Amino acid sequence: MSTERKIYIGAAWPYANGSLHLGHVSALIGSDVLARYFRLRGDSVLFVSGSDCHGTPISLEAEKQGISPSEIAEKYHKEFKETLINGLGFSYDLYTDTLTENHVRVVQEIFLDLYNKGFIYEKETELPFCPDCKKFLPDRYIEGECPKCHFTSARGDQCDGCGNLIDTRELINPKCKICGATPEWKTTKHFYLKISAFQEKILEWTESSEGWRKNAKNFTINFVKQGLHDRAITRDIDWGIPIPLKGYEDKRIYVWFEAVCGYLSASKEFSQKIGNDDLWKEFWENPNSIHYYVHGKDNIPFHTVVWPSILLAKGGLKLPDRIVSSEYLTLANGQFSKSRKWAIWLPEFLKNFDSETLRYYLLLNGAEKSDSDFSWKQYQEKINTELIGHFGNFVHRVLLFIYKNYPEGINFPAILTKEDTDFLNFAKNCFAKVGTAIEKGKFAEALESVFSLAEYGNRYLNSNAPWTVIKNDRQKAEATLAIAGHVIKCLAVLSAPFLPRTAKSICETINSSIERWEYPTETIIVVSKPAILYSKVEDSQIEKEQELLQQIKK
RNA sequence: GCCAGAGUAGCUCAGUGGUUAGAGCACUCGUUUCAUAAGCGAGAUGCCGUGAGUCCGAUUCUCACCUCUGGCACCA
Numbered sequence: 001m002s003t004e005r006k007i008y009i010g011a012a013w014p015y016a017n018g019s020l021h022l023g024h025v026s027a028l029i030g031s032d033v034l035a036r037y038f039r040l041r042g043d044s045v046l047f048v049s050g051s052d053c054h055g056t057p058i059s060l061e062a063e064k065q066g067i068s069p070s071e072i073a074e075k076y077h078k079e080f081k082e083t084l085i086n087g088l089g090f091s092y093d094l095y096t097d098t099l100t101e102n103h104v105r106v107v108q109e110i111f112l113d114l115y116n117k118g119f120i121y122e123k124e125t126e127l128p129f130c131p132d133c134k135k136f137l138p139d140r141y142i143e144g145e146c147p148k149c150h151f152t153s154a155r156g157d158q159c160d161g162c163g164n165l166i167d168t169r170e171l172i173n174p175k176c177k178i179c180g181a182t183p184e185w186k187t188t189k190h191f192y193l194k195i196s197a198f199q200e201k202i203l204e205w206t207e208s209s210e211g212w213r214k215n216a217k218n219f220t221i222n223f224v225k226q227g228l229h230d231r232a233i234t235r236d237i238d239w240g241i242p243i244p245l246k247g248y249e250d251k252r253i254y255v256w257f258e259a260v261c262g263y264l265s266a267s268k269e270f271s272q273k274i275g276n277d278d279l280w281k282e283f284w285e286n287p288n289s290i291h292y293y294v295h296g297k298d299n300i301p302f303h304t305v306v307w308p309s310i311l312l313a314k315g316g317l318k319l320p321d322r323i324v325s326s327e328y329l330t331l332a333n334g335q336f337s338k339s340r341k342w343a344i345w346l347p348e349f350l351k352n353f354d355s356e357t358l359r360y361y362l363l364l365n366g367a368e369k370s371d372s373d374f375s376w377k378q379y380q381e382k383i384n385t386e387l388i389g390h391f392g393n394f395v396h397r398v399l400l401f402i403y404k405n406y407p408e409g410i411n412f413p414a415i416l417t418k419e420d421t422d423f424l425n426f427a428k429n430c431f432a433k434v435g436t437a438i439e440k441g442k443f444a445e446a447l448e449s450v451f452s453l454a455e456y457g458n459r460y461l462n463s464n465a466p467w468t469v470i471k472n473d474r475q476k477a478e479a480t481l482a483i484a485g486h487v488i489k490c491l492a493v494l495s496a497p498f499l500p501r502t503a504k505s506i507c508e509t510i511n512s513s514i515e516r517w518e519y520p521t522e523t524i525i526v527v528s529k530p531a532i533l534y535s536k537v538e539d540s541q542i543e544k545e546q547e548l549l550q551q552i553k554k
Numbered sequence: 555g556c557c558a559g560a561g562u563a564g565c566u567c568a569g570u571g572g573u574u575a576g577a578g579c580a581c582u583c584g585u586u587u588c589a590u591a592a593g594c595g596a597g598a599u600g601c602c603g604u605g606a607g608u609c610c611g612a613u614u615c616u617c618a619c620c621u622c623u624g625g626c627a628c629c630a
Contacts, residue, residue: 015630057630127628190628215559219625222558232628255630297559297624327559328623335623364578365567370560371623378566381579389592397589404588444567448577458593467588532590 005290007038008283008318010263011049011090012295016076016097017061020083021343022374023336026329026362027296030443032090033363034292034324036497037438039091040517046283048266050096050103051077054240055255062239069239073099079347087350088359089500094270098241098255098262102272106265107258108244110314111191115245119194119313120233127236128183130176136236137176137183144171191243192230193257195309199228202308205319212304213441214369215297216323220304228305233257260307263293264317284317292441294324324441327367331374332549341552344374344545352541354534356501357383363443363498376545380537391454392533395491398461398484399509399530405470406478409526412486413479420483423460427453427490428519434494435517443498450494457487485510485525493520502533 011031014020028049035047053073062069077097084090096103114120127136169185176183203224206217233254234243240252264284271279283289293303303323311317328335336343349358361379364386365372402410416424430453437446461484470477488506493514496503507513509530512520 017630052630055630215624218558223625226557226626229627235628254628256628259630298630301625301627302630330623368567370567373566375565378579382566384590385579385592388590393589393592397592399589401588448568451578455594459595461588462586462594465586465588467586470588534590536590 005038005043006283006286006288007034007043007045008267008289008291009035009038009045009047010291010293010320011047011092012293012299013050013052013098013259013262014080015055015057016051016053016073016080017058018076018338019079020346021336021338022331022346022349022358022362023296023329023343025088025346025358026366026372027326028084028090028294029088029359029362029366030324030326030441031292031294032088033438033443033446033497034294034441035091035093036500037435037517040493040496040514041435042516044282045093046267046270046280047092048094048096048263048270049092050094050098050262050266051080052255052259052262053077053098054252054258056235056237056239059237059239070099073097083346083350087346088355091500094266094273096262096266096269098259100265100269102269103262103265104241106268107241107253107261110261110264110310111253111257112244114193114310114313115191117313119197120191121194122189123192123232124187124189125232126185126187128174129186130179130181130183132179132181133176136186136188142171142174142183143177144174188236189248190232190251191234191253193233193306193309194230194313195228195305196230198309198312199224201312202228202305205308206304209321209323211321211440212323213325215327216300216304216325219297219300223301223305228309231306256302256306257310260302260310263307287318289318290321291318292322292324293320295326297325297327300325322441327369328371329362329367329374330371352545353537356499357387357534357537359499360387360447363447366443368442368444376542376549380539380542383534383537386451388534388536390458391451391491391495394454394457394461395488395506395533396530398457398481398488399506399527401466402481402485402525403527403529406481406527409524410478410482410485411524412482412522416483419460419463420479423456423483423487426456427487430490430494431517431519438497447498450491450498453487453491453494457484457491460484460487482525485527486520486522489520489525493517505531505533 009031011028014024031047031049035045038045051073058072059069062072065072081095085092085095111120128142129136174183175181203221206220206224209217234248234251235254236250237252238250240254241258242249243251243253267280267284271277295303300323303320308319311319330336331342331344334342361382364382365374430449434446434449437443437449461480464480466477466480469480489510489512492503492506492512496514503514509528510525511528
């Protein structure tokens, strides 16, 4: 049974130019469930991520705030670490960032390797250059009049007036969006990644893949069939990783090439940290390892086309196996938006609410197959009735009853009724059922199975009514509570990947510990004073949050 | 505009080529009191986006249309 597997879990690297919001968490939360589950299974897990710290948006944000890009990146990196690890309890083996020496070295090594193999080549292009800002402008930083419909604020790449794609050069009266100056066309040399070389391989690999979310597979097949084009992987900017070749001091490797390399660089960094420099090879050079990637749907092409292209070009490294790409979480039927500040920010949320409730809500309503909507009302109802009413209450009523009536502990009964064995069998079967669902990335289904056990528990308890039975038959009541208590042990294990703090708290109360993802052994249960697992979400809290949203809307 | 995904009970979401389409929440009624006024049971609720086609039979397959969402290459 314990054939140890090598499980690599790569969670998307959040971009360090602003706080995380619930949409980000919704996409990432599954990675921690996977990591915790596989560790409990006894598999060998490597779970890494980090902050994506380079790129134009960060330097722009830095300019705005009048500080250096590294200050911005470090500020948010620190905040990400705090909120993801301490706040939400993400159990990363390593959460690093793209500013480390190690990362820079790994990226430059890959760059050189691909350059030498001919998968990265140099090409001269003409790009719009703003003489005032002294920088090359991305398409979206140029505005002008649409040559087709004469809409006056068409973007460099597309006209919002008529929806047509535009060649930036055809724009009438183009202007730099930052300063309003007229851009000039200047030649510049850039490095291109030869993604086109992997067109067929990636298509074949995608079509034969199993265990990807449907959105990732469809999107990728469609994307690849449209034809893969080589992409420039360098930029005329100064905030990024230097190109490891002479004569390119004023250019940098661009983030989307560089950041995905973090999956490998972080694996290496972790290996060094624990003093086993070659550990990463057991995951990356082992064809039997299983690689999970967890992210939002906006990140699909980077994980199914760009990163695999780099891996194929490099050679000898494992391609992704499971793509767990979420759809979007929306907020009161609107998209989360940084610029419009339409969001619930993670740091704020964690100040006012319990992280465990967020894990519960987002895992259950996590936009696995289609966009899912977050509303405060819905959140409050789910937490109060399901998490507290069904699950928390079952745990609490049983443990408190044992604590009050059997301080010396309770013994597992020698003889079981059919009702008892049915209940225990249901609990036993949960392990396989929940485990299978987690491995498939079906977190909502998995969590529902866990909760169905708690609901069963409530029914079992009602039907055996130990609070009545104890008056005449102390032993019979003890048997009921021993079985219910045993199921609570099961629940502690079963909930551990989803609700780690809950699991820990239950274990402390029953003086137990979680060792393995398996049906626990039956022993005497001694209970110390049970703590309340969660506090209710009050109407006043919800009203306050709803009001805040209303104000943003105005 | 092109491509993809979604449109299923009041809400959030599952699901299936076939007898009366599901869950949770909300709602109504009943019931229990060990428990954070929590639990349990029962009930009600749907032209399964619109129109057409394939089929003995479609919510499930095909086509068209409508609405929403995302992508459309230097945007992370």
